[in-house]
Amino acid sequence: MRDGLVVGRVSMVARYPVKSMAGDPVAELDLRWPGAHGDRQYAFVRCGNRSRFPWLTARDVPSLVLHRPSFRNPADPRHSAVDVVTPAGEHMPLDHPALAASLSEAAGTDVELIQVGRGIFDSMPVSLTTTAFLAAVDAAHTSPLDPRRFRMNIVIESEASDTAWHGGVLAFGEGDGGAKLLVNDAIPRCAMVTVDPDTAVRDPSVLRTVAGRFGNNIGSYCATLQCGLIRMGDRVRFFPAGPSV
Structure with a gap:
């Protein structure tokens, strides 16, 4: 399989400027060593929280997913300012005090914004799945589920x-x-998928389907083997052994 097995084409790419906020669908992802450029670069954290998971997420404040962030300069996300459209339709900079105050009230504790240039990931930097797998989830759940629940970076149109x-x-x-x-392992899921x-x-039945029918795993974690662009419509080839690529 020197040339690889063609397994599909890219049907969706997205990055998430702010952890747990809405995704930003894009035409291409700039894959770098830490992951997709600009992905999960910002997060709100609980002030004074020194735990291994200080991040404010939609598990605690579901309305986070209704906030829509975007980079003012999408080509340079590391240095670009970020604007947010709130659930109420207000437009404001991500670092506006009113936004932190609103999220603090919703969380019941003070929160503050941080930026981490390499991205703020629970485990690994890139996530993907296929249209076939999503169709299997829909069938198991007996009703369609919005793929955005699973917050993937890449969806591949594939029968696999x-x-x-x-x-x-x-x-x-x-070429x-x-x-x-590098495709590593399955992504264990949490209450985020219920939102x-x-x-x-929240719809708890979604997590029951994921846990009961799919071992609580949806999608795959990946890491960068070679930097480059991942574009909508790109052909995707699979190589079964990393060292031979």
């Missing part, structure tokens, strides 16, 4: 499940010069 690619490599685009990902991305209403 991403679980078949664990331990291998995905190459994007034509050998494009982005490559509707349009209403912030």
Whole structure:
């Protein structure tokens, strides 16, 4: 399989400027060593919290997913200012005191904004799945689920499940010069998937489906093997053994 097995094409790419806020669908992801450039670069944290998980997330404040952040200069997310549209339709800078005050009230504790240039990830920097796997989840749940619940960076239109690619490599685009990902392991899920991305209403049955039918795993964690762009429509090739790529 020197040239790899063609397994599909990229059908969705997104980055998440602020942890737990709405995603930013883009035409391409700039894959760098720490992950997708600009992904989860900001987060709100509980002031004084010294635990291993100080982040404010939609598990605690579901309305976080209704906040829509965007980079003023999308080409340079590390240095760009970020603006947010709140659930009430207000437009404000991400660092506006009124936003921190509103989230503090919702969280019941003071929160503050931080920026981490390499991204703020629970485990690994890139997440992906396939349309076939999402269809299997819909079928198991007996009703369609918005893919945004799972907050993927990449969705690949494919008849395969991403679980078949664990331990291998995905190459994007034509030739050998494009982005490559090491596909590592399944993503364990939490109550985040119960939050509707349009209403912030919780539906516990979603987590019951994920836990009961899929071992609580949806999607795959990945890491960068080769930097490059991942574009909508890119051909995706699979190599079963990383060292041979």
